[in-house]
Amino acid sequence: MKKEQYLEVTTTHKQSSTNTADCEEEEEDIQWSDDETTTTVTAPEFPEFNSKVQEAINFLGGNVFPKLNWSAPRDANWIALNNSLQCQNLRDIFLLFKSSDFIAHDFTQPFLQCSDDSPDPEISYELVLRKWSELIPGGEFRCFVKENKLIGISQRDYTQYYQHIYKQKDDICSSILDFFEEHVQYKFLDEDFVLDVYRDSWGKVWVIDLNPFGAVTDSLLYTWEELTSGHNLMTDETEGDPAQQDVPAFRHTTSEVTVQPSPCLSYRIPRDFVDLSTGEDAYKLIDFLKLQKSQQEESDEDA
Ligand SMILES: Nc1ncnc2c1ncn2[C@@H]1O[C@H](COP(=O)(O)OP(=O)(O)OP(=O)(O)O)[C@@H](O)[C@H]1O
Ligand SMILES: [Mg+2]
Known part of the structure; x- marks a missing residue:
């Protein structure tokens, strides 16, 4: 296959070697407060990994399409601000991966429906970044x-x-x-x-x-x-x-x-939630506020 005809993986980063260190870091980052009822958890940071990924993204022109070994987070584009899988940094990639059932599937049951009796092989997870391309x-x-x-x-x-x-x-x-x-x-x-x-x-x-x-x-x-x-x-x-x-x-x-609805629509959050958060459906917003008000009044009466 000619190289120029292969619109494919340009950069691969092996994550497996950093996994243990990252987990330890995550555990250390949990700060237990004195108050038994509240716990403050600081998001873990991976500065070295972050700069490697950023370097790769820059090399690929600044915009990338992310995948794990098998799947892209196609079901999660709704959560991105640009409504697309186009990523500019590791934060964008994490947001898509964490919101995707397809990525969770790669992590939890990648060999579902495999029929041979051999034990599941050890998986070395890889983050795959492709140069972004506007595909019709x-x-x-x-x-x-x-x-x-x-x-x-x-x-x-x-x-x-x-x-x-x-x-x-x-x-x-x-x-x-x-x-x-x-x-x-x-x-x-x-x-x-x-x-x-x-x-x-x-x-x-x-x-x-x-x-x-x-x-x-x-x-x-x-x-x-x-x-x-x-x-x-x-x-x-x-x-x-x-x-x-x-x-x-x-x-x-x-x-x-x-013509049918997009197959990934069912992975999104409920339509009502979107309408409320964007204020797109004014009537829905009014109904929601009325409901809140009546609940507030009821709890005031109870008190
Ligand atoms: N480099 C790219 N830039 C922009 N969009 C892309 C790029 N590569 C793929 N896409 C888009 O993302 C879609 C999914 O890509 P891909 O087939 O690699 O993911 P997948 O998880 O393997 O999907 P499937 O489960 O259907 O096999 C493609 O159909 C295409 O529309
Ligand atoms: Mg595929």
């Missing part, structure tokens, strides 16, 4: 590779209808297939895997990520049953046409009627 969601595609053959491509942001995908589907499909055959096929350790790619507005294809071929990876517009069995992958048009046999199936959202 309509340019992202997920490619399903079985026995080193590209069997299916799906629009990644399947909740939206993109007219350009509908219009250029043949071009998109063939540019991804060419890229796969030239740069990826037979070069990955496994013969079954899922490859995420980005096709930019000039038609150039970039690798975004590689994922396991199985239920831990979202099958998007396919079902895992279809992908593992190979049934139903072809449309009525392509089925039985020998010229289409080596062309992967291509699925995209076909009409605006099927």
Whole structure:
């Protein structure tokens, strides 16, 4: 794979060696007050790690996309001030990681659904920083590779209808297939895997990520049953046409009627809470204040 076509990890920082020291530091930072009912906890600081990360961020141009070994905190962008995963410093990264169920999953059950009997390997956790890149969601595609053959491509942001995908589907499909055959096929350790790619507005294809071929990876517009069995992958048009046999199936959202809410919405805080904190819904705020007032009056009466 050519280096310039790989939009990938530029900096990796191994954390494992600092873990023990960091824990000790954290314990020392708890300051017990004389008053038994209150405890003051000072947030731990990691000056050395912080400056290493900052150096890496600066090297990557000042804006980065953070990941842990497997996952990005995609479910936590709502908590960031910029509503995005773009980070400028370690504080931004910590906030996203602490708010993300996907990151918690990497820490607590990374081998969920692994079926072999071997004991779980020792994990060395790594913070992965990628140079930030403004990606257009309509340019992202997920490619399903079985026995080193590209069997299916799906629009990644399947909740939206993109007219350009509908219009250029043949071009998109063939540019991804060419890229796969030239740069990826037979070069990955496994013969079954899922490859995420980005096709930019000039038609150039970039690798975004590689994922396991199985239920831990979202099958998007396919079902895992279809992908593992190979049934139903072809449309009525392509089925039985020998010229289409080596062309992967291509699925995209076909009409605006099927547009769905973002899959990560369920990870956010309740809508009411957001409306109250921003004052966006004035009626909700008035109801909330009235409720507070009546509760206050009730407790005054009780006293
Ligand atoms: N360098 C980058 N700059 C900006 N956004 C990025 C960058 N890399 C990835 N993204 C965005 O973040 C999304 C998730 O990235 P990625 O696929 O690496 O995370 P993941 O946790 O492995 O996701 P999944 O669980 O779906 O496999 C991508 O679809 C893309 O929209
Ligand atoms: Mg992934």
